[in-house]
Amino acid sequence: MRSASLDDANASRFAQYIHYLADSTQFLVISHRKGTMEAADVLYGITMEESGVSKLLSAKLKRMLSFNEGIL
Structure with a gap:
């Protein structure tokens, strides 16, 4: 999934979902979006x-x- 194609609200939801799953899975997310990077x-x-x-x-x-x- 590309976070660049999401609006701000959905990019935030995407970041929250990744953060939720991070307890059991590792993710490498490539992004230039400030909101996505702030959740890392x-x-x-x-x-x-x-x-x-x-x-x-x-x-x-x-x-x-x-x-x-x-x-x-």
Whole structure:
């Protein structure tokens, strides 16, 4: 399923459903939608800082949220 083809309300429902199933199943969701990414536990990204060399980035959202709350 592509989250890009969903409106905001259905994208939110889709994210909630995936989160519900995540207790017993792992999912890899590819999305550029902010709402879908906000529902994730971990975000991964791939960048190419130099030609032919890819770099994997990851961010655990719960850790980032608690870090931001400590700053505010």
